[in-house]
Amino acid sequence: xxxxxxxxxxxxxxxxxxxxYVNLGIGIPTLVANALPPGMTVSFQSExxxxxxxxxxxxxxxxxDLINAxxxxxxxxxxxxxxxxSDSFAMIRGGHMDLSILGSMQVSEQGDxxxxxxxxxxxxxxxxxxxxxxxxxxxxxxxxxxxxxGAPKLVTRCTLPxxxxxxxxxxxxxxxxxxxxxxGGTLVLKELAPGVSLDEVRAKTExxxxxxxxx
Amino acid sequence: MRKKVYADAASALDGVLADGMTIxxxxxxxCGIPENLIAGIRxxxxxxxxxxxxxxxxxxxxxxxxLANGQIRxxxxxxxxENKLFxxxxxxxxxxxxxxxxxxxxxxxxxxxxxxxxxxTKTGYGTVIAEGKPTREFNGHHYVMETxxxxxxxxxxxxxxxxxxxxxYRKTARNFNPMMATAGKITIVEVEELVEIGELDxxxxxxxxxxxxxxxxxxxxEKRIEKVTTRKREEVK
Numbered sequence: 001x002x003x004x005x006x007x008x009x010x011x012x013x014x015x016x017x018x019x020x021y022v023n024l025g026i027g028i029p030t031l032v033a034n035a036l037p038p039g040m041t042v043s044f045q046s047e048x049x050x051x052x053x054x055x056x057x058x059x060x061x062x063x064x065d066l067i068n069a070x071x072x073x074x075x076x077x078x079x080x081x082x083x084x085x086s087d088s089f090a091m092i093r094g095g096h097m098d099l100s101i102l103g104s105m106q107v108s109e110q111g112d113x114x115x116x117x118x119x120x121x122x123x124x125x126x127x128x129x130x131x132x133x134x135x136x137x138x139x140x141x142x143x144x145x146x147x148x149x150g151a152p153k154l155v156t157r158c159t160l161p162x163x164x165x166x167x168x169x170x171x172x173x174x175x176x177x178x179x180x181x182x183x184g185g186t187l188v189l190k191e192l193a194p195g196v197s198l199d200e201v202r203a204k205t206e207x208x209x210x211x212x213x214x215x
Numbered sequence: 216m217r218k219k220v221y222a223d224a225a226s227a228l229d230g231v232l233a234d235g236m237t238i239x240x241x242x243x244x245x246c247g248i249p250e251n252l253i254a255g256i257r258x259x260x261x262x263x264x265x266x267x268x269x270x271x272x273x274x275x276x277x278x279x280x281x282l283a284n285g286q287i288r289x290x291x292x293x294x295x296x297e298n299k300l301f302x303x304x305x306x307x308x309x310x311x312x313x314x315x316x317x318x319x320x321x322x323x324x325x326x327x328x329x330x331x332x333x334x335x336t337k338t339g340y341g342t343v344i345a346e347g348k349p350t351r352e353f354n355g356h357h358y359v360m361e362t363x364x365x366x367x368x369x370x371x372x373x374x375x376x377x378x379x380x381x382x383x384y385r386k387t388a389r390n391f392n393p394m395m396a397t398a399g400k401i402t403i404v405e406v407e408e409l410v411e412i413g414e415l416d417x418x419x420x421x422x423x424x425x426x427x428x429x430x431x432x433x434x435x436x437e438k439r440i441e442k443v444t445t446r447k448r449e450e451v452k
Contacts, residue, residue: 047317048243049390059445064246064438065374065388071244071297072444082386084393084421085243085269086325089318093338112341123305123312124296130344131318134337165341 001195002145002174010035011191012101012142012172016042023047023092023132025102026070028142032101043079045097047128049088052080069128092128093135100136102129104143106158109187109207111168111180113141114160126163133164145173145204152206154178154187176201178209188212219380219430220409224255227403227429231368232261235288239324239395240268241371244297245277247388249405250436252370253277257284265289267324267366269317269391271298276439282310291364293317297441316344319361321394326363328397328426333362369399372433373422376406377413380427381420389421396426403429407436 003011009031016022016036023045024032033053036042044053046068053068054075062073083091091097104115113133116126133139146152154171166184170177177191187209189201198211221227238256242248253272256264257280264287271290272279279298281287289311295301304310315323316338326334335358339345349360371392374385382404384392396402409432 046387048246049387056444056446058448062440062443062445063386064440065386067244067246067387067441069243071246071441073440073442074444082384082389084389085317085321085391086394089321093318093322093336120306123302125292125294125314126316126344127294128317130316130342131338134340135318162342164339 020098029101100132114158133167145175154207224251236367239366239369241392243390249372323364324394327365369402380424382422
């Protein structure tokens with residue numbers, strides 16, 4: 001059985017250490033905030049200028065001046081701070097964020113990420129993704145293992161425009177967990193979702209990887 | 216004596232608008248945008264604008280109304296995914312677009328306002344963003360050169376101002392506003408509350424008045440929320 005989105009988020013949450021400052025991307029990464037083990041002090045950053053993000057507000061208490069990077073209404077926590085976009089990205093680009101967890105369309109066997117553009121199709125923009133992958137101390141990609149069409153997303157070389165090169169540390173999919181030995185290093189399969197076979201992962205992965213499963 | 220306070224958007228924009236100019240507009244999504252000033256630019260009808268803003272509003276609100284009115288020739292942004300009209304105009308070749316990574320955009324504006332011509336960043340190295348730009352290696356890491364960015368006019372939004380133009384922003388409505396305040400040849404701020412000089416704590420000014428040329432008090436702002444997300448209140452037992 002492949003992992004659900006919530007289970008993928010919970011697996012990603014296991015990578016978070018007590019005291020971490022973390023930026024979560026839009027989509028499945030957002031779910032990681034709800035999957036933290038209790039008792040940990042973790043601050044979530046939102047690149048539009050907020051450190052220390054609380055839960056969604058109660059109905060009727062939404063504040064148009066208080067949103068996250070996904071433009072959703074959020075709340076403060078007791079240690080929240082606000083700052084400008086340039087301060088926010090100084091935080092990100094200056095290597096102060098412990099961890100960035102984001103989604104992707106493709107990840108290559110060198111750890112390149114492509115997650116912002118499909119030429120001729122989608123015009124959205126990279127937002128803060130290029131800054132996050134270039135600046136965070138650790139980068140985890142959280143994505144489905146294959147496209148809806150069945151095409152692999154872990155590929156030899158990204159065919160879509162890149163977000164960053166040699167920037168990925170971990171890839172967590174609905175089928176498995178992979179780790180790069182170092183930035184730009186070798187991709188290693190570390191863990192399979194319950195009931196998922198190595199053969200299935202091999203069949204659905206284009207990128208070359210070593211097998212380093214724990215017993 | 217400095218006279219920075221204007222009655223409304225139309226009078227504050229009088230004499231500063233021209234076809235083909237570059238305008239920076241503060242805000243992140245619809246949060247912290249100068250609604251009255253955007254409407255004022257729409258009413259003035261200036262065309263062929265280059266607009267520097269993180270996003271381009273939504274179809275019928277924020278900068279989206281200038282787009283719908285055919286006034287924007289080029290956008291410099293990091294993310295425009297909330298605007299269907301934008302996608303249509305861009306794919307149809309009617310709109311120029313320069314994507315900047317969000318941190319690069321913020322830093323380009325900060326640098327522009329601070330008189331810094333260019334800087335090196337890791338962001339975008341090895342991607343299309345670096346194409347045609349000088350790159351350089353420092354201590355074994357690769358960097359891309361980016362240039363400072365300025366504008367003919369910056370329109371920004373703050374929470375409070377005194378009559379000197381000292382500004383305080385509120386929560387995440389700060390975003391790009393402080394940098395844009397510094398990077399416009401002329402900067403106009405739209406505020407929710409205007410107070411007398413001396414009423415703001417000098418220790419807590421976010422933007423000093425030197426950057427601000429004109430001030431208006433916002434009238435009838437909608438402050439629309441792009442995505443309302445809430446949680447259920449737990450039952451009191």
